[in-house]
Amino acid sequence: MRHIISILLENEAGALSRVAGLFSARGYNIESLTVAATEDPSLSRMTLVTRGSEEVVEQITKQLNKLVDVVKLLDLTEGPHIEREMMLIKLRATGEAREELKRLVDIFRAHIIDVTASTYIVELTGAGSKLDAFIQAVEANSIVETVRSGVSGIARGEKSLHL
Amino acid sequence: MELTGAEILVRCLKDEGVEYVFGYPGGAVLHIYDALYRQEEVKHILVRHEQGATHAADGYARSTGRPGVVLVTSGPGATNAITGIATAHMDSIPMVVITGQVKTTAIGSDAFQEVDSVGITRPCVKHNFLVKDVKDLATTIKKAFYLATTGRPGPVVVDVPKDVTAQRTEYSYPQEVSIRSYNPVLKGHPGQIRKAVDLMLTAKKPMLYTGGGVILSGAQDALTEMTRMLGFPITQTLMGLGAYPATDPQSLGMLGMHGTYEANMAMHHCDVLVAIGARFDDRVVGEVKYFCPEAQIIHIDIDPSSISKSVKVHVPIVGDVNHVVKDMIRLIKEDKRRPDPVAPMQRLTQWWDQINAWRSVNCLKYDRNSALIKPQYVLETLYRLTEGEAYVTSDVGQHQMWAAQFYKFDKPLRWINSGGLGTMGFGLPAAMGVQLAHPDATVACVTGEASIQMCIQELSTCRQYGLPIKVINLNNRYMGMVRQWQEFFYEGRYAMSYMDALPDFVKLAESYGHVGMCIEKPADVEPALREALKLKDRLVFMDFITDQTENVYPMIAQGKGHHEMHLSPDRELA
Numbered sequence A: 001m002r003h004i005i006s007i008l009l010e011n012e013a014g015a016l017s018r019v020a021g022l023f024s025a026r027g028y029n030i031e032s033l034t035v036a037a038t039e040d041p042s043l044s045r046m047t048l049v050t051r052g053s054e055e056v057v058e059q060i061t062k063q064l065n066k067l068v069d070v071v072k073l074l075d076l077t078e079g080p081h082i083e084r085e086m087m088l089i090k091l092r093a094t095g096e097a098r099e100e101l102k103r104l105v106d107i108f109r110a111h112i113i114d115v116t117a118s119t120y121i122v123e124l125t126g127a128g129s130k131l132d133a134f135i136q137a138v139e140a141n142s143i144v145e146t147v148r149s150g151v152s153g154i155a156r157g158e159k160s161l162h163l
Numbered sequence B: 001m002e003l004t005g006a007e008i009l010v011r012c013l014k015d016e017g018v019e020y021v022f023g024y025p026g027g028a029v030l031h032i033y034d035a036l037y038r039q040e041e042v043k044h045i046l047v048r049h050e051q052g053a054t055h056a057a058d059g060y061a062r063s064t065g066r067p068g069v070v071l072v073t074s075g076p077g078a079t080n081a082i083t084g085i086a087t088a089h090m091d092s093i094p095m096v097v098i099t100g101q102v103k104t105t106a107i108g109s110d111a112f113q114e115v116d117s118v119g120i121t122r123p124c125v126k127h128n129f130l131v132k133d134v135k136d137l138a139t140t141i142k143k144a145f146y147l148a149t150t151g152r153p154g155p156v157v158v159d160v161p162k163d164v165t166a167q168r169t170e171y172s173y174p175q176e177v178s179i180r181s182y183n184p185v186l187k188g189h190p191g192q193i194r195k196a197v198d199l200m201l202t203a204k205k206p207m208l209y210t211g212g213g214v215i216l217s218g219a220q221d222a223l224t225e226m227t228r229m230l231g232f233p234i235t236q237t238l239m240g241l242g243a244y245p246a247t248d249p250q251s252l253g254m255l256g257m258h259g260t261y262e263a264n265m266a267m268h269h270c271d272v273l274v275a276i277g278a279r280f281d282d283r284v285v286g287e288v289k290y291f292c293p294e295a296q297i298i299h300i301d302i303d304p305s306s307i308s309k310s311v312k313v314h315v316p317i318v319g320d321v322n323h324v325v326k327d328m329i330r331l332i333k334e335d336k337r338r339p340d341p342v343a344p345m346q347r348l349t350q351w352w353d354q355i356n357a358w359r360s361v362n363c364l365k366y367d368r369n370s371a372l373i374k375p376q377y378v379l380e381t382l383y384r385l386t387e388g389e390a391y392v393t394s395d396v397g398q399h400q401m402w403a404a405q406f407y408k409f410d411k412p413l414r415w416i417n418s419g420g421l422g423t424m425g426f427g428l429p430a431a432m433g434v435q436l437a438h439p440d441a442t443v444a445c446v447t448g449e450a451s452i453q454m455c456i457q458e459l460s461t462c463r464q465y466g467l468p469i470k471v472i473n474l475n476n477r478y479m480g481m482v483r484q485w486q487e488f489f490y491e492g493r494y495a496m497s498y499m500d501a502l503p504d505f506v507k508l509a510e511s512y513g514h515v516g517m518c519i520e521k522p523a524d525v526e527p528a529l530r531e532a533l534k535l536k537d538r539l540v541f542m543d544f545i546t547d548q549t550e551n552v553y554p555m556i557a558q559g560k561g562h563h564e565m566h567l568s569p570d571r572e573l574a
Ligand SMILES: Cc1cc2nc3c(=O)[nH]c(=O)nc-3n(C[C@H](O)[C@H](O)[C@H](O)COP(=O)(O)OP(=O)(O)OC[C@H]3O[C@@H](n4cnc5c(N)ncnc54)[C@H](O)[C@@H]3O)c2cc1C
Pocket: B090, B091, B092, B151, B152, B153, B210, B211, B212, B213, B214, B216, B217, B236, B237, B238, B239, B240, B254, B255, B256, B257, B258, B259, B276, B277, B278, B279, B280, B281, B283, B284, B300, B301, B302, B303, B306, B319, B320, B321, B322, B396, B397, B400, B401, B418, B419, B420, B421, B422, B423, B481
């Protein structure tokens, strides 16, 4: 099962490597990991996507909680939540393809944020599957490069992860 | 008054009540050594190798329950300490290790004797710190001791750059620290405790399985009271020995790979298992699919990640053993189903009959008429002559298992060995820490001719500080534990397990200024031990030339269950 774990972490040197080190040392997999400071500069918020059986994910959350730098965590997949990822994708855009790509961008509610005579850069936000779908939809050899942010997640409604 | 970082560090140790620091100097810690030199309260023990410092501090901690303290220089000093840090980490031993570091402005520049100590130690510490500003030093040291000694204990490394030890600031040692992300739970959940007590009081074939957590918690009295009140059989892990008196009739001895037949059979057949401060290690559990097939399992542990890690448990209780067991005792006392206080075992007569039948197999039997010295006999004699009162440290191998089987520990903090990491070289330096903590006690280091050579240099430290350790070298000319596996599982191909070119241990001991003895005949074992134990102020190195072919029994082979023990070649069970 895929799990999205949200973590409040001390914003200190080395905290990120403790989390990353835990995953490699114990052989857990990381599908994606994002981290940045929060409105409280002493805390970072991390969203970590992993896969494993219930037993493995239980161990992952316990081991994460055991790290002294981990202040609090929440397995978002246990309740209703929103998951978003951002992608920047540079596409070869010449001739007829320019119009074609614009239509596709509209369908996906994406934005073209940079234009040159031969390229577009498209910005697209959504669940990971939407980003995958966009990549599927454009012609494979028109993709120059892609960069994805990794998943950020938040619980819906009253439930929240804060101090 | 402003003090230098080095002075502050030493003052912190003093204010923390540290008696001994085990260490080795070098460039990055010279300011600290200078500060140590200029005071008398904190005593420094100079080892001969940084690994020795960590094991000595570890032995000090295991035999006192107080944290061990280590001081080493940057680079090679820090890397030499890793084995000892990892050893303490695996067995949850409280330890604070101060590593010197190159000056802050040189960090990351591949400076002379620079290693990323925080990075290298990260996977084998409870936590670590790099101090970048002298103003943070005292608080960081306080945090290090707090983290090392509370919750599930463990080693904490504090990496201190040289320039920080020279900077000055006002000194004040914090009385207390709190860390917002770290709040170990001591009290167990009352509902869970009640559920557990219900199961315990209705069990027909109950079993207590206790471990190192009881000793770390200082819960031996509560555990003993509860065990006697319930009349349950009790077995202990290698790390838990001594938390319940081994000579008590309710004790079934150690369980697991080289545990007793009765302990393992009782595990296999019990209907309620109460695991207390034990972590279901693979040397204990054997093959998970055969583990305690009929049991409802209760597990008390302060570390949630120990619970349901390898074996799924039915009633988890997160908390400190001492707190939880005391709560259990209170509930049991109030309960109508409480066993008869005069004869608590009576309710379980059938179960005890069965256990006594397993016991009568006498699984630790060995050949007492051999013309060669049997290692078991040496340990049995050591136990008898020291009346079970010695502190026993051990190295790793067959001798370690025999010591665990044949020295009956009635008290905690007396059996000091590396269980989780299984570190050869641990025994002698650990004995130094024990002897310093208990200057008048008999401290025996049970070792093998291979293990002892991994930290043999510490004989020099023992000489310098006059540590009268009794080294019991069970010399079988083999890495016996390796040889045993090669005999059983590799058709006797003894690859690299023969210990060739051994030194003359008697001369070796003498050259370090100690007493050496070589014992070759069974009849000489007792007189030699008596003589050695009489030499109260000398280290005696006793080289016992033992039967080379002796194996450790009973044994559960890998992939087998507790009910599939192997007794000995000539004694197989149906
Ligand atoms: C050659 C060799 C052979 C071995 N054979 C055996 C064998 O036959 N049998 C055997 O038992 N072992 C054997 N071992 C040792 C084995 O590898 C493990 O080290 C040992 O079994 C672990 O013991 P433990 O479960 O008591 O856990 P420990 O490592 O002592 O861990 C303690 C547990 O208690 C918890 N705890 C700590 N403090 C508290 C507290 N205050 N309150 C509550 N819980 C707390 C911790 O979180 C942890 O889960 C062998 C080792 C070697 C080297």
